[in-house]
Amino acid sequence: MxxxxxxxxxxxxxxxxxxxxxxxxxxxxxxxxxxxxxxxxxxxxxxxxxxxxxxxxxxxxxxxxxxxxxxxxxxxxxxxxxxxxxxxxxxxxxxxxxxxLPTELEEIIPAEDIVDEHQEKDEQFRVMESAMGSIGQPCKTILEDYYMYRKSMQEIAEKFGYTNAENAKNQKYKCLMRLKKLFFDKYNTSL
CATH class of the missing domain: 1.10.1740 (Rna Polymerase Sigma Factor; Chain: A)
Structure with missing residues:
Protein backbone atom coordinates (compact mmCIF):
# COMPACT_ATOMS: atom_id res chain seq x y z
CA MET A 1 0.00 0.00 0.00
CA LEU A 101 33.10 2.53 -12.49
CA PRO A 102 33.14 0.22 -15.46
CA THR A 103 29.80 0.36 -17.29
CA GLU A 104 28.93 -3.21 -16.45
CA LEU A 105 29.52 -2.54 -12.75
CA GLU A 106 27.45 0.66 -12.85
CA GLU A 107 24.52 -1.36 -14.12
CA ILE A 108 24.88 -3.96 -11.36
CA ILE A 109 24.88 -1.59 -8.38
CA PRO A 110 21.24 -1.09 -7.40
CA ALA A 111 20.78 2.60 -6.61
CA GLU A 112 17.41 1.96 -4.99
CA ASP A 113 19.01 -0.26 -2.35
CA ILE A 114 21.60 2.43 -1.62
CA VAL A 115 18.97 5.16 -1.26
CA ASP A 116 16.77 2.96 0.94
CA GLU A 117 19.78 2.07 3.09
CA HIS A 118 20.63 5.77 3.58
CA GLN A 119 17.05 6.59 4.49
CA GLU A 120 16.97 3.71 6.97
CA LYS A 121 20.17 4.98 8.59
CA ASP A 122 18.79 8.54 8.71
CA GLU A 123 15.69 7.26 10.47
CA GLN A 124 17.81 5.30 12.95
CA PHE A 125 19.90 8.41 13.71
CA ARG A 126 16.73 10.48 14.27
CA VAL A 127 15.35 7.84 16.63
CA MET A 128 18.70 7.58 18.45
CA GLU A 129 18.81 11.37 18.90
CA SER A 130 15.31 11.27 20.32
CA ALA A 131 16.22 8.38 22.65
CA MET A 132 19.36 10.21 23.83
CA GLY A 133 17.25 13.30 24.47
CA SER A 134 14.87 11.40 26.71
CA ILE A 135 17.34 9.17 28.58
CA GLY A 136 18.00 11.80 31.24
CA GLN A 137 21.01 12.59 33.39
CA PRO A 138 23.55 11.32 34.35
CA CYS A 139 23.13 8.60 31.70
CA LYS A 140 23.23 10.98 28.76
CA THR A 141 26.49 12.58 29.92
CA ILE A 142 28.09 9.25 30.85
CA LEU A 143 27.37 7.79 27.41
CA GLU A 144 28.47 10.95 25.61
CA ASP A 145 31.67 11.15 27.66
CA TYR A 146 32.53 7.54 26.94
CA TYR A 147 31.45 7.13 23.31
CA MET A 148 31.78 10.63 21.89
CA TYR A 149 34.53 12.20 23.93
CA ARG A 150 36.45 8.96 24.48
CA LYS A 151 36.92 9.53 28.21
CA SER A 152 38.22 6.62 30.25
CA MET A 153 36.08 4.90 32.86
CA GLN A 154 38.40 6.29 35.52
CA GLU A 155 37.78 9.87 34.31
CA ILE A 156 34.03 9.24 34.31
CA ALA A 157 34.20 7.73 37.82
CA GLU A 158 36.01 10.84 39.10
CA LYS A 159 33.62 13.21 37.32
CA PHE A 160 30.49 11.58 38.78
CA GLY A 161 31.93 10.62 42.15
CA TYR A 162 31.87 6.84 41.73
CA THR A 163 34.22 4.97 44.06
CA ASN A 164 36.10 3.30 41.18
CA ALA A 165 36.14 2.73 37.42
CA GLU A 166 34.32 -0.60 37.79
CA ASN A 167 31.29 1.12 39.39
CA ALA A 168 31.29 3.69 36.59
CA LYS A 169 31.45 0.85 34.06
CA ASN A 170 28.43 -0.82 35.68
CA GLN A 171 26.50 2.45 35.55
CA LYS A 172 27.47 2.94 31.89
CA TYR A 173 26.16 -0.56 31.13
CA LYS A 174 22.82 0.18 32.84
CA CYS A 175 22.56 3.44 30.91
CA LEU A 176 23.34 1.66 27.66
CA MET A 177 20.63 -0.93 28.31
CA ARG A 178 18.16 1.87 29.11
CA LEU A 179 19.11 3.68 25.90
CA LYS A 180 18.75 0.48 23.91
CA LYS A 181 15.25 -0.06 25.31
CA LEU A 182 14.25 3.56 24.57
CA PHE A 183 15.69 3.31 21.06
CA PHE A 184 13.85 0.11 20.15
CA ASP A 185 10.58 1.30 21.74
CA LYS A 186 10.73 4.50 19.67
CA TYR A 187 12.03 2.76 16.53
CA ASN A 188 9.35 0.07 16.55
CA THR A 189 6.58 2.65 16.99
CA SER A 190 7.98 4.79 14.12
CA LEU A 191 7.70 1.94 11.60
Missing part, protein backbone atom coordinates in the same frame (compact mmCIF):
# COMPACT_ATOMS: atom_id res chain seq x y z
CA UNK A 2 2.78 2.43 0.94
CA UNK A 3 4.60 1.64 -2.34
CA UNK A 4 1.46 2.63 -4.32
CA UNK A 5 1.14 5.86 -2.31
CA UNK A 6 4.82 6.66 -2.92
CA UNK A 7 4.47 6.11 -6.67
CA UNK A 8 1.32 8.27 -6.79
CA UNK A 9 3.14 11.00 -4.86
CA UNK A 10 6.11 10.79 -7.26
CA UNK A 11 3.75 11.18 -10.24
CA UNK A 12 2.13 14.23 -8.63
CA UNK A 13 5.56 15.75 -8.05
CA UNK A 14 6.47 15.17 -11.70
CA UNK A 15 3.26 16.83 -12.87
CA UNK A 16 3.90 19.74 -10.52
CA UNK A 17 7.48 20.05 -11.78
CA UNK A 18 6.27 20.13 -15.40
CA UNK A 19 3.85 22.95 -14.43
CA UNK A 20 6.66 24.92 -12.71
CA UNK A 21 5.06 24.41 -9.30
CA UNK A 22 7.53 25.74 -6.71
CA UNK A 23 6.16 23.50 -3.94
CA UNK A 24 6.82 20.35 -6.00
CA UNK A 25 10.36 21.49 -6.69
CA UNK A 26 10.89 22.24 -2.99
CA UNK A 27 9.68 18.75 -2.01
CA UNK A 28 11.89 17.13 -4.66
CA UNK A 29 14.92 18.98 -3.26
CA UNK A 30 14.19 18.36 0.41
CA UNK A 31 13.51 14.64 0.00
CA UNK A 32 16.20 13.77 -2.55
CA UNK A 33 19.17 16.06 -2.04
CA UNK A 34 20.50 14.61 1.29
CA UNK A 35 21.35 11.13 -0.11
CA UNK A 36 23.01 12.75 -3.13
CA UNK A 37 25.05 15.01 -0.85
CA UNK A 38 26.24 11.98 1.16
CA UNK A 39 27.17 10.14 -2.02
CA UNK A 40 29.17 13.13 -3.34
CA UNK A 41 30.93 13.48 0.05
CA UNK A 42 31.74 9.76 -0.15
CA UNK A 43 33.57 10.41 -3.41
CA UNK A 44 35.49 13.39 -1.96
CA UNK A 45 33.21 16.06 -3.38
CA UNK A 46 31.93 19.21 -1.71
CA UNK A 47 28.46 20.52 -0.97
CA UNK A 48 28.80 22.86 -3.96
CA UNK A 49 29.63 19.86 -6.17
CA UNK A 50 26.52 18.11 -4.87
CA UNK A 51 24.36 21.16 -5.52
CA UNK A 52 25.67 21.44 -9.10
CA UNK A 53 25.15 17.75 -9.84
CA UNK A 54 21.70 17.71 -8.24
CA UNK A 55 20.67 20.84 -10.14
CA UNK A 56 21.75 19.21 -13.38
CA UNK A 57 19.76 16.07 -12.53
CA UNK A 58 16.66 18.13 -11.73
CA UNK A 59 17.00 19.91 -15.08
CA UNK A 60 17.14 16.52 -16.82
CA UNK A 61 14.06 15.42 -14.85
CA UNK A 62 12.28 18.70 -15.68
CA UNK A 63 12.97 18.33 -19.39
CA UNK A 64 11.70 14.74 -19.34
CA UNK A 65 8.59 15.71 -17.34
CA UNK A 66 7.78 18.55 -19.77
CA UNK A 67 7.90 16.22 -22.79
CA UNK A 68 4.88 14.41 -21.38
CA UNK A 69 5.87 11.01 -22.75
CA UNK A 70 8.24 10.25 -19.86
CA UNK A 71 7.26 7.23 -17.78
CA UNK A 72 8.98 6.89 -14.44
CA UNK A 73 9.87 3.20 -14.12
CA UNK A 74 11.31 3.48 -10.61
CA UNK A 75 10.84 5.67 -7.57
CA UNK A 76 11.71 9.32 -8.15
CA UNK A 77 14.43 9.15 -5.50
CA UNK A 78 16.02 6.19 -7.31
CA UNK A 79 15.92 7.96 -10.65
CA UNK A 80 17.48 11.17 -9.28
CA UNK A 81 20.11 9.31 -7.26
CA UNK A 82 21.10 7.24 -10.29
CA UNK A 83 21.35 10.27 -12.56
CA UNK A 84 23.39 12.16 -9.95
CA UNK A 85 25.71 9.21 -9.40
CA UNK A 86 26.23 8.86 -13.12
CA UNK A 87 26.88 12.61 -13.58
CA UNK A 88 29.30 12.72 -10.64
CA UNK A 89 31.28 9.65 -11.68
CA UNK A 90 31.45 11.00 -15.22
CA UNK A 91 32.76 14.33 -13.89
CA UNK A 92 35.36 12.57 -11.74
CA UNK A 93 36.45 10.42 -14.63
CA UNK A 94 36.92 13.39 -16.96
CA UNK A 95 38.61 15.65 -14.42
CA UNK A 96 40.71 13.15 -12.46
CA UNK A 97 40.67 9.98 -14.49
CA UNK A 98 39.69 8.08 -11.36
CA UNK A 99 36.72 6.78 -9.38
CA UNK A 100 35.05 5.73 -12.61
Missing amino acids: KQIQDIAKDRELLLGLAKNDGKSLEIIYSENFPPVLRMIYQYNGSEDDAKDVFQEAVIILYEKACKGDFTLTSRLKTFLYSVCRHLWLKKLQSSHGMYA
Whole structure:
Protein backbone atom coordinates (compact mmCIF):
# COMPACT_ATOMS: atom_id res chain seq x y z
CA MET A 1 0.00 0.00 0.00
CA LYS A 2 2.78 2.43 0.94
CA GLN A 3 4.60 1.64 -2.34
CA ILE A 4 1.46 2.63 -4.32
CA GLN A 5 1.14 5.86 -2.31
CA ASP A 6 4.82 6.66 -2.92
CA ILE A 7 4.47 6.11 -6.67
CA ALA A 8 1.32 8.27 -6.79
CA LYS A 9 3.14 11.00 -4.86
CA ASP A 10 6.11 10.79 -7.26
CA ARG A 11 3.75 11.18 -10.24
CA GLU A 12 2.13 14.23 -8.63
CA LEU A 13 5.56 15.75 -8.05
CA LEU A 14 6.47 15.17 -11.70
CA LEU A 15 3.26 16.83 -12.87
CA GLY A 16 3.90 19.74 -10.52
CA LEU A 17 7.48 20.05 -11.78
CA ALA A 18 6.27 20.13 -15.40
CA LYS A 19 3.85 22.95 -14.43
CA ASN A 20 6.66 24.92 -12.71
CA ASP A 21 5.06 24.41 -9.30
CA GLY A 22 7.53 25.74 -6.71
CA LYS A 23 6.16 23.50 -3.94
CA SER A 24 6.82 20.35 -6.00
CA LEU A 25 10.36 21.49 -6.69
CA GLU A 26 10.89 22.24 -2.99
CA ILE A 27 9.68 18.75 -2.01
CA ILE A 28 11.89 17.13 -4.66
CA TYR A 29 14.92 18.98 -3.26
CA SER A 30 14.19 18.36 0.41
CA GLU A 31 13.51 14.64 0.00
CA ASN A 32 16.20 13.77 -2.55
CA PHE A 33 19.17 16.06 -2.04
CA PRO A 34 20.50 14.61 1.29
CA PRO A 35 21.35 11.13 -0.11
CA VAL A 36 23.01 12.75 -3.13
CA LEU A 37 25.05 15.01 -0.85
CA ARG A 38 26.24 11.98 1.16
CA MET A 39 27.17 10.14 -2.02
CA ILE A 40 29.17 13.13 -3.34
CA TYR A 41 30.93 13.48 0.05
CA GLN A 42 31.74 9.76 -0.15
CA TYR A 43 33.57 10.41 -3.41
CA ASN A 44 35.49 13.39 -1.96
CA GLY A 45 33.21 16.06 -3.38
CA SER A 46 31.93 19.21 -1.71
CA GLU A 47 28.46 20.52 -0.97
CA ASP A 48 28.80 22.86 -3.96
CA ASP A 49 29.63 19.86 -6.17
CA ALA A 50 26.52 18.11 -4.87
CA LYS A 51 24.36 21.16 -5.52
CA ASP A 52 25.67 21.44 -9.10
CA VAL A 53 25.15 17.75 -9.84
CA PHE A 54 21.70 17.71 -8.24
CA GLN A 55 20.67 20.84 -10.14
CA GLU A 56 21.75 19.21 -13.38
CA ALA A 57 19.76 16.07 -12.53
CA VAL A 58 16.66 18.13 -11.73
CA ILE A 59 17.00 19.91 -15.08
CA ILE A 60 17.14 16.52 -16.82
CA LEU A 61 14.06 15.42 -14.85
CA TYR A 62 12.28 18.70 -15.68
CA GLU A 63 12.97 18.33 -19.39
CA LYS A 64 11.70 14.74 -19.34
CA ALA A 65 8.59 15.71 -17.34
CA CYS A 66 7.78 18.55 -19.77
CA LYS A 67 7.90 16.22 -22.79
CA GLY A 68 4.88 14.41 -21.38
CA ASP A 69 5.87 11.01 -22.75
CA PHE A 70 8.24 10.25 -19.86
CA THR A 71 7.26 7.23 -17.78
CA LEU A 72 8.98 6.89 -14.44
CA THR A 73 9.87 3.20 -14.12
CA SER A 74 11.31 3.48 -10.61
CA ARG A 75 10.84 5.67 -7.57
CA LEU A 76 11.71 9.32 -8.15
CA LYS A 77 14.43 9.15 -5.50
CA THR A 78 16.02 6.19 -7.31
CA PHE A 79 15.92 7.96 -10.65
CA LEU A 80 17.48 11.17 -9.28
CA TYR A 81 20.11 9.31 -7.26
CA SER A 82 21.10 7.24 -10.29
CA VAL A 83 21.35 10.27 -12.56
CA CYS A 84 23.39 12.16 -9.95
CA ARG A 85 25.71 9.21 -9.40
CA HIS A 86 26.23 8.86 -13.12
CA LEU A 87 26.88 12.61 -13.58
CA TRP A 88 29.30 12.72 -10.64
CA LEU A 89 31.28 9.65 -11.68
CA LYS A 90 31.45 11.00 -15.22
CA LYS A 91 32.76 14.33 -13.89
CA LEU A 92 35.36 12.57 -11.74
CA GLN A 93 36.45 10.42 -14.63
CA SER A 94 36.92 13.39 -16.96
CA SER A 95 38.61 15.65 -14.42
CA HIS A 96 40.71 13.15 -12.46
CA GLY A 97 40.67 9.98 -14.49
CA MET A 98 39.69 8.08 -11.36
CA TYR A 99 36.72 6.78 -9.38
CA ALA A 100 35.05 5.73 -12.61
CA LEU A 101 33.10 2.53 -12.49
CA PRO A 102 33.14 0.22 -15.46
CA THR A 103 29.80 0.36 -17.29
CA GLU A 104 28.93 -3.21 -16.45
CA LEU A 105 29.52 -2.54 -12.75
CA GLU A 106 27.45 0.66 -12.85
CA GLU A 107 24.52 -1.36 -14.12
CA ILE A 108 24.88 -3.96 -11.36
CA ILE A 109 24.88 -1.59 -8.38
CA PRO A 110 21.24 -1.09 -7.40
CA ALA A 111 20.78 2.60 -6.61
CA GLU A 112 17.41 1.96 -4.99
CA ASP A 113 19.01 -0.26 -2.35
CA ILE A 114 21.60 2.43 -1.62
CA VAL A 115 18.97 5.16 -1.26
CA ASP A 116 16.77 2.96 0.94
CA GLU A 117 19.78 2.07 3.09
CA HIS A 118 20.63 5.77 3.58
CA GLN A 119 17.05 6.59 4.49
CA GLU A 120 16.97 3.71 6.97
CA LYS A 121 20.17 4.98 8.59
CA ASP A 122 18.79 8.54 8.71
CA GLU A 123 15.69 7.26 10.47
CA GLN A 124 17.81 5.30 12.95
CA PHE A 125 19.90 8.41 13.71
CA ARG A 126 16.73 10.48 14.27
CA VAL A 127 15.35 7.84 16.63
CA MET A 128 18.70 7.58 18.45
CA GLU A 129 18.81 11.37 18.90
CA SER A 130 15.31 11.27 20.32
CA ALA A 131 16.22 8.38 22.65
CA MET A 132 19.36 10.21 23.83
CA GLY A 133 17.25 13.30 24.47
CA SER A 134 14.87 11.40 26.71
CA ILE A 135 17.34 9.17 28.58
CA GLY A 136 18.00 11.80 31.24
CA GLN A 137 21.01 12.59 33.39
CA PRO A 138 23.55 11.32 34.35
CA CYS A 139 23.13 8.60 31.70
CA LYS A 140 23.23 10.98 28.76
CA THR A 141 26.49 12.58 29.92
CA ILE A 142 28.09 9.25 30.85
CA LEU A 143 27.37 7.79 27.41
CA GLU A 144 28.47 10.95 25.61
CA ASP A 145 31.67 11.15 27.66
CA TYR A 146 32.53 7.54 26.94
CA TYR A 147 31.45 7.13 23.31
CA MET A 148 31.78 10.63 21.89
CA TYR A 149 34.53 12.20 23.93
CA ARG A 150 36.45 8.96 24.48
CA LYS A 151 36.92 9.53 28.21
CA SER A 152 38.22 6.62 30.25
CA MET A 153 36.08 4.90 32.86
CA GLN A 154 38.40 6.29 35.52
CA GLU A 155 37.78 9.87 34.31
CA ILE A 156 34.03 9.24 34.31
CA ALA A 157 34.20 7.73 37.82
CA GLU A 158 36.01 10.84 39.10
CA LYS A 159 33.62 13.21 37.32
CA PHE A 160 30.49 11.58 38.78
CA GLY A 161 31.93 10.62 42.15
CA TYR A 162 31.87 6.84 41.73
CA THR A 163 34.22 4.97 44.06
CA ASN A 164 36.10 3.30 41.18
CA ALA A 165 36.14 2.73 37.42
CA GLU A 166 34.32 -0.60 37.79
CA ASN A 167 31.29 1.12 39.39
CA ALA A 168 31.29 3.69 36.59
CA LYS A 169 31.45 0.85 34.06
CA ASN A 170 28.43 -0.82 35.68
CA GLN A 171 26.50 2.45 35.55
CA LYS A 172 27.47 2.94 31.89
CA TYR A 173 26.16 -0.56 31.13
CA LYS A 174 22.82 0.18 32.84
CA CYS A 175 22.56 3.44 30.91
CA LEU A 176 23.34 1.66 27.66
CA MET A 177 20.63 -0.93 28.31
CA ARG A 178 18.16 1.87 29.11
CA LEU A 179 19.11 3.68 25.90
CA LYS A 180 18.75 0.48 23.91
CA LYS A 181 15.25 -0.06 25.31
CA LEU A 182 14.25 3.56 24.57
CA PHE A 183 15.69 3.31 21.06
CA PHE A 184 13.85 0.11 20.15
CA ASP A 185 10.58 1.30 21.74
CA LYS A 186 10.73 4.50 19.67
CA TYR A 187 12.03 2.76 16.53
CA ASN A 188 9.35 0.07 16.55
CA THR A 189 6.58 2.65 16.99
CA SER A 190 7.98 4.79 14.12
CA LEU A 191 7.70 1.94 11.60
